[in-house]
Amino acid sequence: MRGVFLDALTMKLEELDTTALKSCLEQWEFFQTTAPEQVAERIAGADVVITNKVVLERALIESADNLKLICVCATGTNNIDLEAAAERNIPVRNVQGYAGASVPQHALALILALATRLHQYDRDVKEGRWSASPVFCMLDYPVMELAGKNLGIIGYGDLGRRTAELGRALGMHVLVAESFSGEKKPGRIPMNQLLAEADVISLHCPLSPQTDKLVNREFLAAMKPGALLVNTARGGLVDEPALADALRSGHLGGAGLDVLSVEPPPADHPLLDADIPNLIITPHSAWISRESRQRLLNGVVANIKDVMATH
Numbered sequence: 001m002r003g004v005f006l007d008a009l010t011m012k013l014e015e016l017d018t019t020a021l022k023s024c025l026e027q028w029e030f031f032q033t034t035a036p037e038q039v040a041e042r043i044a045g046a047d048v049v050i051t052n053k054v055v056l057e058r059a060l061i062e063s064a065d066n067l068k069l070i071c072v073c074a075t076g077t078n079n080i081d082l083e084a085a086a087e088r089n090i091p092v093r094n095v096q097g098y099a100g101a102s103v104p105q106h107a108l109a110l111i112l113a114l115a116t117r118l119h120q121y122d123r124d125v126k127e128g129r130w131s132a133s134p135v136f137c138m139l140d141y142p143v144m145e146l147a148g149k150n151l152g153i154i155g156y157g158d159l160g161r162r163t164a165e166l167g168r169a170l171g172m173h174v175l176v177a178e179s180f181s182g183e184k185k186p187g188r189i190p191m192n193q194l195l196a197e198a199d200v201i202s203l204h205c206p207l208s209p210q211t212d213k214l215v216n217r218e219f220l221a222a223m224k225p226g227a228l229l230v231n232t233a234r235g236g237l238v239d240e241p242a243l244a245d246a247l248r249s250g251h252l253g254g255a256g257l258d259v260l261s262v263e264p265p266p267a268d269h270p271l272l273d274a275d276i277p278n279l280i281i282t283p284h285s286a287w288i289s290r291e292s293r294q295r296l297l298n299g300v301v302a303n304i305k306d307v308m309a310t311h
Contacts, residue, residue: 001308002027002066003048006034010052011073016294020301024308043067048304051079058084069093069307071300076206091307095299097158099287104162106286107202107232110256111151111167114228115200117141119280141278144199144228144253147171152198154191154214155205155233163202172200180210195222200230207234215239220246226253232286235259241270247279254278258286 003025005013009032022028025048034042034054043049043064049056052073061067061084070080072094085092113119120141124130130138151167153160154177164174175198178188194201201223205211215229215238223229229252231238240261246252255278257271263284265272271281287293 001025001047002045003029003050003304004042004046005030005050005073006039006042006054007031007052007073009033011293011297013297015290016297018297021297021304024301024304040064048308050300053079055079056085057081061085061088061090068311069304071303073296073300093300093303093307095296095303098295098299099292100158100162102289102292103159103232103286104166105289106258106282107159107163107204107230107256108166110230110232110258110280110282111146111200111202111228113280114230114254114256114278115144115146117143117278120278144226146200149173149199150175150197152177152194152201154194154201154203156188157204159232160202160204163204167200167202180205180208192222195219196224198224198227200228203229203231203233203237205233205237207236212236213239215243217242217245220252223252225251228253229255231256232258235261235263244270244273244276247276250277254280256280256282258282259284 005028008030013030029042031042036055039054039056039060040063043060045066046064047066048069048071049064049067050071050073056070056079058081061081067090070085070090070092072080072092075094075096077092077094080092082092121138124138124140147170149172151164151172152175153164156176164176167174175194176188177191177194179185203215213236217239220242243255247255257280260269260271260281262269271279
């Protein structure tokens with residue numbers, strides 16, 4: 001049995017215990033990155049293909065004669081032609097739950113940094129403004145005390161629930177938006193009520209036709225003036241030019257993003273302008289703790305062993 005990992009650089013495998021992975025098949029090839037024009041050659045003859053973000057479209061799946069399993073080294077499977085795989089009876093396995101500690105931690109870090117203006121005060125100190133201050137402290141940016149404030153959660157799966165728990169630990173009141181399925185669930189409130197009352201909104205919903213650009217101009221205008229927005233879910237949830245305008249206008253108090261609609265972003269991305277106030281962008285790094293990546297890799301190994309046991 002031969003396995004191929006198409007974009008191992010996304011996992012930084014040298015930091016992880018790969019013993020179980022390497023021993024579950026007789027032969028492995030690890031490619032740090034794989035360009036679209038390299039995929040067909042690299043998966044030819046492979047029994048198992050692991051991909052994080054490399055796209056496996058219909059023609060590629062149909063050309064891989066030996067393929068018995070596609071492992072997605074992530075939760076999302078949108079980069080795989082699932083219909084083509086199903087037609088050839090090739091299982092597509094993802095991994096869920098691996099970032100249950102890491103992502104909520106990152107969401108909380110963004111909330112805390114925005115509320116305390118940590119990044120702006122740190123920058124000013126390093127640029128010499130504190131040294132030049134006539135008094136012992138700096139009070140240039142307003143700080144939001146989170147205790148007693150409302151934390152709005154949109155998307156109340158595992159990550160949303162865990163982020164809510166962290167908010168409650170800070171003394172915040174948690175508001176949960178109604179489910180996008182339309183199912184009435186106890187304790188949920190309508191979206192318009194959440195937008196009007198939340199001091200901080202954290203996004204944890206999947207990207208779907210229903211949630212694409214959920215955070216549009218109307219959504220932002222309905223938010224409580226001065227509120228903070230955090231997105232550790234999917235970049236496509238946010239209308240990015242609209243967010244830039246809401247921050248520049250001062251209607252929004254700040255935003256923290258770990259995801260953008262295009263990753264890596266082009267240099268002229270609308271949210272990379274230096275004049276946007278109180279905006280923190282991290283490079284899709286909420287999930288990358290070593291512990292999280294090890295759980296993800298362990299999940300991939302479990303998927304391989306499960307499927308290979310039937311062959």
